[in-house]
Amino acid sequence: MFPRALITAVMTAVLLLGDPALRADDFDSLINLELAFRDTILDQPAPRHYQSLIRDGETTITFVRDLPGRVGKTDFLLNLDWSYDYRYATQTTDGITEVSVTPRNIKLTPRLRHVIRMPVAFYHAEVWESQLLGHEFDHVSVSLDPRPRALLLHLCSDLPTYRFSMEGTEKPSDARMREGINREIQRRQSAILDLLRANYVALDKVSQHGRTAMEDRSDFFESLYTRPTLEASGFPFLKEVRSVLESDEYRQLRSRHVPADPVATPPR
Numbered sequence: 001m002f003p004r005a006l007i008t009a010v011m012t013a014v015l016l017l018g019d020p021a022l023r024a025d026d027f028d029s030l031i032n033l034e035l036a037f038r039d040t041i042l043d044q045p046a047p048r049h050y051q052s053l054i055r056d057g058e059t060t061i062t063f064v065r066d067l068p069g070r071v072g073k074t075d076f077l078l079n080l081d082w083s084y085d086y087r088y089a090t091q092t093t094d095g096i097t098e099v100s101v102t103p104r105n106i107k108l109t110p111r112l113r114h115v116i117r118m119p120v121a122f123y124h125a126e127v128w129e130s131q132l133l134g135h136e137f138d139h140v141s142v143s144l145d146p147r148p149r150a151l152l153l154h155l156c157s158d159l160p161t162y163r164f165s166m167e168g169t170e171k172p173s174d175a176r177m178r179e180g181i182n183r184e185i186q187r188r189q190s191a192i193l194d195l196l197r198a199n200y201v202a203l204d205k206v207s208q209h210g211r212t213a214m215e216d217r218s219d220f221f222e223s224l225y226t227r228p229t230l231e232a233s234g235f236p237f238l239k240e241v242r243s244v245l246e247s248d249e250y251r252q253l254r255s256r257h258v259p260a261d262p263v264a265t266p267p268r
Contacts, residue, residue, distance in 0.1 A: 027075070027077045027113070027115070030062070030075060030115045030117060031060055031062045031115055032062045032063060032064045032065075035062055035063040035064075035120065035123055036060055036061070036062045037060070037061050037062070038054055038059070038060060038061070039051070039054060041061065041123075041125075041127055041128065042123075042124070042125045042127075043125075044125050044126075044127075044128055046128060047128055047129075049258045049259075049260070050128070050137055050258070052256065053137055053140045053141060053144060053256060053258075056144060056256075057076075057112055057113070057114045057140045057143070057144045058111075058112065058113040058114060059113075059114040059115075059116060059140055060113075060114070060115050060116070061116045061118065061133070062115060062116070062117055062118070063117075063118050063119070063120045063122060063123040064117050064118070064119070064120060065119075065120050067117060067118070067119045068119065069119055069121055070119070070132060071119065071209075072116065072117060072118050072119070072132045072133070072135065072136045072210075073116070073117040073136075074114060074115070074116050074117075074136045074139035074140060074200075075114070075115050075117075076112055076113060076114045076115075076140075076143050076196075077112070077113045077114075078110060078111070078112055078189070078193065079110070079111040079112075079113075080108060080109070080110050080111075080152075080185075080189055081108070081109040081111075082106065082107065082108045082109070082156070082185055083105075083106075083107050084103045084104065084105060084106040084107070084181065085103070085104045085105045086101050086102060086103045086104060086177060086178075086181060087101075087102050087104060088100060088101045088102070088172065088177055090171075090172065092169055095167060095168060095169075096165055096166075096167060097165065097166050097167070097168065097169060097170075097172070098163065098165055099163065099164050099165070099166065099172045099176075099177070100161050100162075100163050101161065101162040101163070101164075101177045101180060101181065102161045102162075103159045103162075103181045103184075106156055106157055106159065106185075108152070108153055108156050108185075110149055110152065110153075112143060112144060114140050114143070114144075116133070116136040116137070116139075116140070118132065118133060118136070131210060131211075131262045131263055132210060132262075133262075134210070134258070134261075134262025135207065135209065135210025135262050136210075137258060137262075138203055138207070138210070138257060138258070138262065139200055139203060141221065141255060141256045141257040141258065142196065142199045142200055142203055142221075142224065143196050143200075144256050145221075145224060145225060145253075145255050145256055146253045146254075146256070147224075147225035147250065147253050148192050148195060148196060148225060150244065150250060150253060151192060151225070151241050151244060152188060152189065152192045154240075154241060154244045155188040155191075155192075155237055155240055155241065156185050156188055156189075159181060159184045159185070160184065162177070162180030162181055162184065163180075164176070164180065187236075188237060191235060191236050191237055194233075195225075195230070195233060195235060198233045199224045199225075199229075202220075202224070203220075206220055207263070210262055210263070211263070212263060213261050213263040213264065214261060217257070217259075217261050218257075218259070221255035221257040222254070222255055224255070226245065227242070227245045227246075230245070
């Protein structure tokens with residue numbers, strides 16, 4: 001006998017790039033509310049090339065007193081809402097019930113927020129033209145690239161069947177069945193986050209934290225989410241995303257980076 005049921009679940013997860021000990025609830029505490037801005041700083045509007053990174057990345061620029069004079073920091077918060085249906089089947093033999101749970105109709109809604117922290121010494125009218133702020137916006141470009149989102153949505157669109165065993169003939173609980181599905185979504189979410197972390201590190205390496213010009217800026221950003229880069233980083237779901245990486249739709253996705261290298265801007 002294989003009883004079946006169709007259940008709907010809705011979940012939310014939050015992942016924060018930055019200090020792994022920092023709780024997601026503390027994300028807003030990174031912002032100095034006295035000096036926090038989006039589109040305009042000291043009556044100077046954001047340059048056109050930053051406006052979409054501010055808008056789409058929900059980017060707040062804040063000036064703080066706990067950073068060294070020429071060191072900036074960029075953190076992002078990834079909120080992931082998801083819902084799904086699932087069907088389950090059970091088979092009991094000799095008092096052991098085998099449960100198979102198959103997720104269906106998975107819907108994900110990722111949301112990114114960014115905070116750029118700048119030393120308070122950079123709170124002046126020419127900050128939009130500073131090399132340091134330009135480098136921090138390069139970090140925003142890395143995480144706001146549309147390709148990791150495409151990879152995440154694909155990875156979670158066809159999750160494997162979740163199986164577990166239980167004693168007796170008692171009906172498996174909804175919580176137990178959701179546990180495995182949620183864990184698989186979170187594993188894929190974590191893999192994407194690790195990839196973003198690796199690319200943040202790669203950006204700092206090739207630019208020496210924004211102090212030197214990149215040899216080929218455009219090629220660097222375009223290479224971040226390609227198959228060679230995923231292979232080099234040990235991406236654990238490479239087999240599952242190969243068809244996406246080779247698709248025309250994926251290849252047409254482009255990095256959101258600003259074309260001009262911040263180092264070309266005179267120091268301010």
